[in-house]
Amino acid sequence: MNKSGALNGIRVIDLSTSVSGAWCARMLADFGADVALFEGPDGHPARHLAPFDDAGVSVIAEYVLTNRRSAIVDIEQPSGLDAMRLAAGRADVLVCSMLPGDMKSLGLDFTSLRGANPKLIVCSITPHGSTGARSEHPGNDLTTAALSGWASINGLADRPPLKPGGLQASYCAGTMAYGSIVSALLARRKQDPMPGQFIDISELEVMASTFAPALLNSQYQGEPQARKAKIDMSTGPVPVRDGHFALTISRPHFWRDAMNVLGLDDLAEDPRWATSWYRREHADEYVDRAQAKLADWNKMDLFDTLAALRVIAGPVLETNELADNVHLRARNFFRSPDTGGPEYPGPAFKMGETPAQLVRRAPRPGEHSGRVLREFAGLEDSVIDALLASGAAR
């Protein structure tokens, strides 16, 4: 689909049933792989996630299912499963997110898939990984936030722990899975015949990996990092005239310049305040004064003033403000798919020679069933017609 992609020529079966798996497959497609989504008769589960647009289309599905073709194939029916297996026999990569027991009961365990296609890379992305005590437990972004430690440090001490906003475990795990698949493709190229392998991604472990600093801090401190008792400018966004603003200062000159901007010359010039550990231990001596000054500013005026001095500063922006953001617009961060559709954000990073492509928005379920079964599974038209007639494909 993508002529200048780094993954040109790589054929991927997206058998995912989760946002994490779909995000992994989206990245593979963005960088040039030919990705076919095999979705069940009810459609990919992301299609049923709110919010929806006026036409009833899931925004999340529109975001994570782009750049690929869709076939409806019912792998609960033997002929549908056979067609999927034929496609797996001819693919480079298979992305799946079923719990390991479900994979095995469909006969889709790695050993049997590899038997039919020794070069196949199978990437399983599940809440807790494909082995271990929790492998058959269901999970989602909430439970992953709980078990990874993140919920225990997000939010306030006198209120419940908080999950991260949105679908963070899904995007993190999907991205880790993408990088792992490309790594396996790199390793595969170096051997002849090319060997595939099984990649086991646990959403929990990816989130616990992003929790690594807090985990080791807690070990060194001798007690687990706790949620904050209150939010002040040393720990997060605080009120300004038209919203909230984070002035989480790190380097000494940031402190000096910011305090001067706020008109707190005594705090700016006293060298003791230059180090972050001193400020942390004496927060009650400056926080109220500085926050009283902050409350008089509009967030973008303060940002612009501090930015001119090259001081870090963080106005809290909402999605409508980001859509109009002068910097993101200058960098062409928003773009519509080549074949039309709404403005999408992204990509997450810009590659000079092989930029991520956004060719098409998410396919309708089964939009390409015939072509996918022909090109991926190698089926004759008569066989495809029989599958469609039986309802094993649509």
Next chain:
Amino acid sequence: MTGPRFGPLHGYRGIVLTQAWAGSYATQILGMLGAEIIQVEFHGRPDSWRGAYDRPIPDTVRDAPGASANQHTWNVNPNYNSVNLNKQCITLNLTHPDGVEIFKRLVPLADFVVENFAPRVIGNLGIDYDALRQIKPDIILCSLSAFGNNGPWRDVPGIGGTIEPISGMSALLGYEDGPPLNSGQMYPDAAAGLNGFAGIVTALMHREMTGEGQYIDLSMQEASLAFIGDAMLEERMTGNVRVRLGNRHMTFAPHGIYAAADGNWLALAAETEAQWAALSGIAGHEEWLRDARFGVNEARKANEDALDVEIGAWVAGEERDSLAEQLSQAGVMAAAVLDAHEVAADKALRDRGFIVEVEHPEAGVHPQSGVPVRFSDTRAKVERHAPLQGQHTQEVLERFLGVEEVEYQDLLKRGVTGAGPSN
């Protein structure tokens, strides 16, 4: 000149200038997958995650099992030590012409270079992409910065704590009735780091196919925004500005974190009617299934406040771990809210080899988060503790550049390399 002999990326080498979290995390993952990572730390301007040199060291670190009696603040910072596993560290003073010269002699030995200075810095040092390409035409350079390498905010500095609000993430994190929050530890760095890893392996793939290197421009603001991209696309598709949802889900109810007995917390959710039926049964509240407010997901979502009161009253008397296990066994989404010590001690995470005990020569033995992926054939692993500052300078310069003892001592004496405060 052999590097690691494990993992899908063995045989690749990065000479990297990464620091703090995002860049260091990206290159740590590459190292865990078998790439050889030589981290070049700026002598005289140390990695901010090594902390201030005059920072007090807590007694708990002094007394840790296996801890050295001779600890240096910069070697016992948990931030640094948590995101620099599997690396070798050399120090070079990059404001000294000889420091830059040594760096440039190392570049031809690298497949990729990664840095997360402010964008103008590598140009000032004379080692931007064009300069590196002169030295090695197929080099891959990945730059991670706050706002990317062009645009009006290019030179505005940023850290996770300011990128979180300015990327839209903070506006989505918080209680439904409360203000926007930052995460407990600057999460945008982690999101950027994972994407840095993804970008570098993509560039390696392109180089294998074509022989071409390339430049990767990673803006932390954009990487973070991509990870709330569905909320951003929602605004573009529907005009709706998403608000904070606490622990709730846009589609499913129940979906929350509830107080259990003994001050513990339990997360639970039902995404299917089967899960809801199983949950109601375990709760001993089958009447919920017949309650018009709770019978189907749509009704539960519409009556979520009342639902949360009912579930909260039930969970309050339950023991966290046994209820989480019972619900999970029944196919309901449920999990204990673990604190950092409980994560480190978690048996399932240890059994899978994710949490590993790492012995560090100064800080002693501590559990750490390990490799977030399992490969069946090309195993990834934790092989090295985070390096001491400059631990590998002499060895690396000798191995790669043939620098001998006398010359190394001269570099030390002239401040081209060294450890600790530079004066």
